[in-house]
Amino acid sequence: MSINVILIKGGNKMKHLILSLGIILVSASSAAAQDISSANEAAVAAGVSTGASEMAVPATEPAAADVNEYTLGPDDVVEILVRRHTEFSGKYVIDKDGKIQYRFVGDIDVNGFTKDQLQKKLVEVLSEYIVEPDVNVAILEFKSKIFYVIGEVSRPGKFYMHGNTITVRDAVVAAGLPTMAAAMRKCRITRPSEEGKPAHISVNIYEILYGGDLSNNLEMLPGDVLYVPATVMAKAMRVIAPVTTPLSTAASTGRTVISAGTMP
Structure with missing residues (x-):
């Protein structure tokens, strides 16, 4: 008697038990997945855009109020336009110390400035060089305030805020909405602390x-991590799948051996 035949006879009960459990979990998981998929489609249809990760165009368009209140910091990129004086115009990356190296002027500390405050500061500085400077400041890249979304979302990773904070909803949308395996009622925000004891907030x-x-x-504040865990069912499926696959393969091979033995 071949090993494959013994496996089929001796291991049938265990195999059927595992396969049955797998079928039950798959069926339940499929139903839950359909609910989440339908909900995601409804959200998108209602105008909730899915967004992109850090390497693409930022997911959520910043509101005007957010941009006006945004405080500048290291790695942000600003564009300075001085009307009729292109020599004072240009794009500047804020360095790790919160400063820009402004042409003809030198280092200017802009850390914590809003764009309007920077604009006023530049008018003050340029008044020593030109008469009634007409200055406009725009923020080209928002990179000083980072947050993370990890776990069961379509695009987990690092993202940039366009304001001084971001709502949980906008953060999840930026990460592409939850996956079918998400335990959405059991999410958690981890907030770092200078004292070394991070805060954990259920959401x-x-x-x-x-x-x-x-x-x-x-x-959510800069540095926050939003964790979207997997459901117990999804975790169970990930454990069972590697077990059921070889059993199914062995059973299929065994049937082939038996069939071959009965051939004339």
Whole structure:
């Protein structure tokens, strides 16, 4: 008797038990996945854009109020335009010390400035060189304030804020919305602390995204990490899948051996 035949006879109960459990979990998981997929489609249809990760165009368009209140910091990029004086115009990256090396003037500390405050500062500085300087400042790249979304989202990773904070809803949208395996009611924000003891804040993104309850739509701060865990069912499937696959393969091989033995 071949090893494959013994496996089929002796291991049938265990094989059927594991396969049955797998089928139950797959069926339940498929139903849950369909619910999440439908909810995501509804969210997109309602005008909630899915966004992109750090390497693409930022996901959420900044509101005018957010841009005006945004405080500049290292790695942000600003454009300075001085009307009728192109020699004072240009693009500048804010260095790690929060300064720009402004042409003909030298280092200017801009850390913590809003764009309007920087504009006033430049008018003050340039008044020593030109009469009534007409200055306009624009923020080209927002890179000083970082947040993270990890776990069961379509595009986990690092993202940049266009304001001094970002809501949980906008953060999840930026990460491409939850996957089918997401345990959306059990999410967590981890907030770093200078004392070395990070804070952990529970958040229900299902109610925020699909239940219409924005009371839990918290403001995330720079450095925050939003974790979207997997459901127990999804974790179980990841454990069972490697077990059921070889059993199914062995059973298929065994049937082939038996069939070959009965051939004339």
